[in-house]
Amino acid sequence: MKSVKASAPATVANVSCGFDIFGFAVEAPADEVIVTLTDNPGVTISKIVGDDGRLPREAEKNTSGVAVLEFLKAIDSKLGANIELYKHLPLGSGMGSSAASSAAALVAINELHGNPLTREQLLPFAMESERIACGSAHADNVAPSLLGGFVLIRGYAPLDVASIPTPAELYCTLVHPHLELKTEDSRRVLKPSIPIKDAITQWGNIAGMVVGLMKPDYGLIQRSLHDVVAEPIRSVLIPGFHKIKEEAMQAGALGCGISGSGPTIFALSSERAVAERVGKAMQQQFDLLKLKSDVFVSRINGEGAKILSA
Known part of the structure; x- marks a missing residue:
C-alpha cells in the first residue's frame, strides 16, 4: 500500500x-512520520524512534494515532493506517511535541486520501489528540504546527482561527534546558481567576502584539511582550528564569518568555545576529546552573506541516 512521509514543526504557544490564544511555528526541530495505508480498518503504530520508549504504542493513547483515527472516522474511510513516528522534539519541552506528532500524521493521512480536507478542517482532529496528551483540547500548538505562521485562536465555540502577518526579519530564539515539565502540571498551578487590573493589562498587550506584528512596529512588539497572568506563577518552575530573561533582554531581545508551559524559554529579535547573541547569553546562564540546553534560532515558519515524500 502507498506510504507518505511528512513533518511538522515545533511551536511556541502563549x-x-x-495565553491559550497565540502560537507560532519555528523552522526546527520537527517531528517526522511515515504513514502507510492498510486494508485492515484501524490504526497501528509499528515504530517510535527518539522517545526512549516512553510513548504508548496503542493508537488510542498516542497523539498521532488519535489524530489519524479521528480523520478516518470523519471521512468514513474503509481503510486503515500504520504509523512510524520519529520524534525530534523532546517530551514535556514546551515546544508542542504532542502537537507536532499529530499534525505530521494528519497531513500524511490526508495526502494519502487525496486531500479531501483543508488544513483548517484537520484542526479538530489534532485538538482531540491534545486532549489525551494534556487533558485539554487547546489549539495554540496544533494550529501553527498545521498551518504555519503566527496564529490567533479567537474562539473555540465555534473554532475561529486567524493568521497574523509577521515581519520577514522577526527571529525566534528557543533555549531548551534538559528538564521536563508536564503541561497538565503547569496548568494546574494557574489561578482560576485574575484581577480586572491584570486582565486589562493583558488585553492591551494582546492587542499591541497584533498591531505590532502587522504594521510592523518592533517597539510596540517589545512593549507588548509581557505576561501578567501565567508567567509570574509558572516562572518558579524554571530554574534561573528571571536572570535568563534579564540576560536575553540585555543581549538585545525584543522580549522573552516561557514557550508554552515550559521549561523552554523563547525570545524574539529583529535580526538573526541578535537572535544568535541572545541564544548564547541564555545558554550561558543555564550552564552556570549546571543544566545542559539546546539552542534553536529561526524565522517564523510560514509553511507548517509538510509532505516530505509521497
Missing part, C-alpha cells in the same frame, strides 16, 4: 501575553 507568546507571553497570549
Whole structure:
C-alpha cells in the first residue's frame, strides 16, 4: 500500500501575553512520520524512534494515532493506517511535541486520501489528540504546527482561527534546558481567576502584539511582550528564569518568555545576529546552573506541516 512521509514543526504557544490564544511555528526541530495505508480498518503504530520508549504504542493513547483515527472516522474511510513516528522534539519541552506528532500524521493521512480536507478542517482532529496528551483540547500548538505562521485562536465555540502577518526579519530564539515539565502540571498551578487590573493589562498587550506584528512596529512588539497572568506563577518552575530573561533582554531581545508551559524559554529579535547573541547569553546562564540546553534560532515558519515524500 502507498506510504507518505511528512513533518511538522515545533511551536511556541502563549507568546507571553497570549495565553491559550497565540502560537507560532519555528523552522526546527520537527517531528517526522511515515504513514502507510492498510486494508485492515484501524490504526497501528509499528515504530517510535527518539522517545526512549516512553510513548504508548496503542493508537488510542498516542497523539498521532488519535489524530489519524479521528480523520478516518470523519471521512468514513474503509481503510486503515500504520504509523512510524520519529520524534525530534523532546517530551514535556514546551515546544508542542504532542502537537507536532499529530499534525505530521494528519497531513500524511490526508495526502494519502487525496486531500479531501483543508488544513483548517484537520484542526479538530489534532485538538482531540491534545486532549489525551494534556487533558485539554487547546489549539495554540496544533494550529501553527498545521498551518504555519503566527496564529490567533479567537474562539473555540465555534473554532475561529486567524493568521497574523509577521515581519520577514522577526527571529525566534528557543533555549531548551534538559528538564521536563508536564503541561497538565503547569496548568494546574494557574489561578482560576485574575484581577480586572491584570486582565486589562493583558488585553492591551494582546492587542499591541497584533498591531505590532502587522504594521510592523518592533517597539510596540517589545512593549507588548509581557505576561501578567501565567508567567509570574509558572516562572518558579524554571530554574534561573528571571536572570535568563534579564540576560536575553540585555543581549538585545525584543522580549522573552516561557514557550508554552515550559521549561523552554523563547525570545524574539529583529535580526538573526541578535537572535544568535541572545541564544548564547541564555545558554550561558543555564550552564552556570549546571543544566545542559539546546539552542534553536529561526524565522517564523510560514509553511507548517509538510509532505516530505509521497
